[in-house]
Amino acid sequence: MIENLAPAPSKREIASEKRRKHILEAAIACFIDKGFHQTGMRDIAARAEVSIGNLYNHFPGKHDFLIGLANMEGEMIAPFIEHLEVDGLANETFSAFLQDYWVIVSDKDVAILTAEITAEAMRMPDIAKQFLEVRRSLALALSSLLEKGITQGIWRPSGDPLHTANFILDTIECAADRQAMDKTSAQAQLAHLEVFLSSSLGVSCNN
Amino acid sequence: MIENLAPAPSKREIASEKRRKHILEAAIACFIDKGFHQTGMRDIAARAEVSIGNLYNHFPGKHDFLIGLANMEGEMIAPFIEHLEVDGLANETFSAFLQDYWVIVSDKDVAILTAEITAEAMRMPDIAKQFLEVRRSLALALSSLLEKGITQGIWRPSGDPLHTANFILDTIECAADRQAMDKTSAQAQLAHLEVFLSSSLGVSCNN
Amino acid sequence: MIENLAPAPSKREIASEKRRKHILEAAIACFIDKGFHQTGMRDIAARAEVSIGNLYNHFPGKHDFLIGLANMEGEMIAPFIEHLEVDGLANETFSAFLQDYWVIVSDKDVAILTAEITAEAMRMPDIAKQFLEVRRSLALALSSLLEKGITQGIWRPSGDPLHTANFILDTIECAADRQAMDKTSAQAQLAHLEVFLSSSLGVSCNN
Amino acid sequence: MIENLAPAPSKREIASEKRRKHILEAAIACFIDKGFHQTGMRDIAARAEVSIGNLYNHFPGKHDFLIGLANMEGEMIAPFIEHLEVDGLANETFSAFLQDYWVIVSDKDVAILTAEITAEAMRMPDIAKQFLEVRRSLALALSSLLEKGITQGIWRPSGDPLHTANFILDTIECAADRQAMDKTSAQAQLAHLEVFLSSSLGVSCNN
DNA sequence: TATGAATGAGCCTTCATTCAT
DNA sequence: CATGAATGAAGGCTCATTCAT
Numbered sequence: 001m002i003e004n005l006a007p008a009p010s011k012r013e014i015a016s017e018k019r020r021k022h023i024l025e026a027a028i029a030c031f032i033d034k035g036f037h038q039t040g041m042r043d044i045a046a047r048a049e050v051s052i053g054n055l056y057n058h059f060p061g062k063h064d065f066l067i068g069l070a071n072m073e074g075e076m077i078a079p080f081i082e083h084l085e086v087d088g089l090a091n092e093t094f095s096a097f098l099q100d101y102w103v104i105v106s107d108k109d110v111a112i113l114t115a116e117i118t119a120e121a122m123r124m125p126d127i128a129k130q131f132l133e134v135r136r137s138l139a140l141a142l143s144s145l146l147e148k149g150i151t152q153g154i155w156r157p158s159g160d161p162l163h164t165a166n167f168i169l170d171t172i173e174c175a176a177d178r179q180a181m182d183k184t185s186a187q188a189q190l191a192h193l194e195v196f197l198s199s200s201l202g203v204s205c206n207n
Numbered sequence: 208m209i210e211n212l213a214p215a216p217s218k219r220e221i222a223s224e225k226r227r228k229h230i231l232e233a234a235i236a237c238f239i240d241k242g243f244h245q246t247g248m249r250d251i252a253a254r255a256e257v258s259i260g261n262l263y264n265h266f267p268g269k270h271d272f273l274i275g276l277a278n279m280e281g282e283m284i285a286p287f288i289e290h291l292e293v294d295g296l297a298n299e300t301f302s303a304f305l306q307d308y309w310v311i312v313s314d315k316d317v318a319i320l321t322a323e324i325t326a327e328a329m330r331m332p333d334i335a336k337q338f339l340e341v342r343r344s345l346a347l348a349l350s351s352l353l354e355k356g357i358t359q360g361i362w363r364p365s366g367d368p369l370h371t372a373n374f375i376l377d378t379i380e381c382a383a384d385r386q387a388m389d390k391t392s393a394q395a396q397l398a399h400l401e402v403f404l405s406s407s408l409g410v411s412c413n414n
Numbered sequence: 415m416i417e418n419l420a421p422a423p424s425k426r427e428i429a430s431e432k433r434r435k436h437i438l439e440a441a442i443a444c445f446i447d448k449g450f451h452q453t454g455m456r457d458i459a460a461r462a463e464v465s466i467g468n469l470y471n472h473f474p475g476k477h478d479f480l481i482g483l484a485n486m487e488g489e490m491i492a493p494f495i496e497h498l499e500v501d502g503l504a505n506e507t508f509s510a511f512l513q514d515y516w517v518i519v520s521d522k523d524v525a526i527l528t529a530e531i532t533a534e535a536m537r538m539p540d541i542a543k544q545f546l547e548v549r550r551s552l553a554l555a556l557s558s559l560l561e562k563g564i565t566q567g568i569w570r571p572s573g574d575p576l577h578t579a580n581f582i583l584d585t586i587e588c589a590a591d592r593q594a595m596d597k598t599s600a601q602a603q604l605a606h607l608e609v610f611l612s613s614s615l616g617v618s619c620n621n
Numbered sequence: 622m623i624e625n626l627a628p629a630p631s632k633r634e635i636a637s638e639k640r641r642k643h644i645l646e647a648a649i650a651c652f653i654d655k656g657f658h659q660t661g662m663r664d665i666a667a668r669a670e671v672s673i674g675n676l677y678n679h680f681p682g683k684h685d686f687l688i689g690l691a692n693m694e695g696e697m698i699a700p701f702i703e704h705l706e707v708d709g710l711a712n713e714t715f716s717a718f719l720q721d722y723w724v725i726v727s728d729k730d731v732a733i734l735t736a737e738i739t740a741e742a743m744r745m746p747d748i749a750k751q752f753l754e755v756r757r758s759l760a761l762a763l764s765s766l767l768e769k770g771i772t773q774g775i776w777r778p779s780g781d782p783l784h785t786a787n788f789i790l791d792t793i794e795c796a797a798d799r800q801a802m803d804k805t806s807a808q809a810q811l812a813h814l815e816v817f818l819s820s821s822l823g824v825s826c827n828n
Numbered sequence: 829t830a831t832g833a834a835t836g837a838g839c840c841t842t843c844a845t846t847c848a849t
Numbered sequence: 850c851a852t853g854a855a856t857g858a859a860g861g862c863t864c865a866t867t868c869a870t
Contacts (some may be wrong), residue, residue: 037244051835112329119326122319127390159402167403170381172375181328181335195366198376200407258852451658465856526730533740538734541801573816580794581817588791595749609780610788613820672831
């Protein structure tokens, strides 16, 4: 199998890519601390320990940090998609997913970033697109799991699985947001959530 | 019942209150158009056809427009609470509520404002408090309805009703947000949502 | 005769107009010192002893200082037009004009500003228009004088008077520019210029 | 006549010289398009398809592009000096010169560059020197022609020929500048100019 | 030579807010 | 109550130049 028809990245390119990531992480840290609009390029530069001008060698403008952030959220989501596709009993897979996913999205930083991105996405189609794309692939994977669960006789069929998957994710994410604003115990909330979702998936009649 | 222990508002006070509302509406219109941070006091003043200085006679600062907005969202929600408390079959009341509420929250302007407030609330406790309070009273009303439905034998009990109520609202609101970013038909989405939520509420076993 | 249908300017408007002029003069002083592009809004604000932000209450942007400057050059030129229109022998009027005009345009500051404006006008049609308009009215006045001189039998007719007028002004102004770059005596230069222009106007054949 | 005491340039030096010229031309193209101050080193590098850093291997700084430009204007003028020195009737030589020179200086790009240089020269003595030197040699050549014309009995003597020569060039160049800002026909303007200058040179009395 | 990442002062402009009128 | 000129810090971004590779 032939790969890498493109020339291998030079040392310099690798270093540059590292720097880019380093700067992006600094930017995200700022966004968590102060919010996107309250963060200045100066803040990012200071946090990344890089000159302001150099920021622009790696990101064309402030907007692009948002895109970078959306991409990064995508990367954060990717492993969950894989988890949903492993073999096994659907309800067990789902339960594991729910716990892991909840840990991530109910994290205050993540919730803050998500809120930030959501608000921006309302006004910037490119961000929205990126955001929805990631979301869509996660929903697709969950949808497959739901179908498997129905096939396995674990859940009873009810409505279109893709929509159901989306609603489930909605519930989780929005609950996580409330969590971040409030101070309730995240652990307790998770238990309630599990009950709610189990119920919404129903149980096979032959149970 | 005793009301109005305070002296009746004078004509001047009424006029001032009107002006305040007028300005707040202008501010909100700006927030919808451009977002909170992108809106300047100048924009608001221009839209309200009022001088910049005069803005400060009615609102101590920019932040207070956000509080005003959160209040207004509260007022928008209030009638729904009443709706949930009317007599009748719980599932019918719920269905009516769902439709009406969906119309409101899936409106793009409302979604934009909600996203804006949510993002700000993450960083501003007073906004979060206001926001969560409104949310809490709506959830309480819905929770009562759920209990009534269970009493009426319409739904089967499942988990804590208050949490369930919150999750239901989460699902609706988060779905509405996706709606606002995407372009799918809101009507179709509502149908799917209804199926999902019905399912999550279950049906009484003796049906 | 009815005038002033428009309301008289209020005290505040008068003060504002004064301030505007004050700021414009500061800007022009900066342009003379450092050139338009080398002058920052900070320089202007400092020189006018005004805050940077306040600059923008009187001029929408940096560009507008250039327009203001072009206007001011127009005002500077206006009296010369009147001088050209006084009664008397054309050659005497012309001689007086030449001396007075030379004093102005061979002034180093004026030459610098003119060069600055000319360069900008090449790229900004609105500046060019303003500049050419002023120039045109001066040329028209001079043209009238030339015709009068011919009528008076002082000069012999030669070519279109308006073009001749323009060429005469060209010669004066361009010579003044060279003057400003070089260090030759302005006075001597003026004498030579007078000879040249007299010659180009010719003398009536019946002399 | 001995030339080239310096060692012949090596191949590498020739290539470097070519590169230098290539870059300078790119810079000038930028100056025409956007103006000196609006042109960044990045623009020049991009236009020359050369790296920014490499620019500095050929020109010590941005200022030096201006010097290079002034030199190039000098090279552009050189052939005109030769033209003025050919044998023949002075008025015919002059007429030919006027036409050719007008074609050059009334070209919009040239006018733009000249305005740009003039404005800068006001503030930078080295540019002014270079500029005036070129101008001076052209004026000298024209002056010689004027003297020849007088000797030939074509023109009547009037004032110092060198000053006259300078004034003639002033008229041509300044008229060309107006031309570049305005949109009048350059051809028509040339005809008027010829009349004006002929007149200013006068005709010998014995004609 | 040739490259382009790195620098940080500087650019023009906008900001929320104040206050004399 | 109403006005809008005044403030000056901060906004995102560009600049000419350097230098390790």
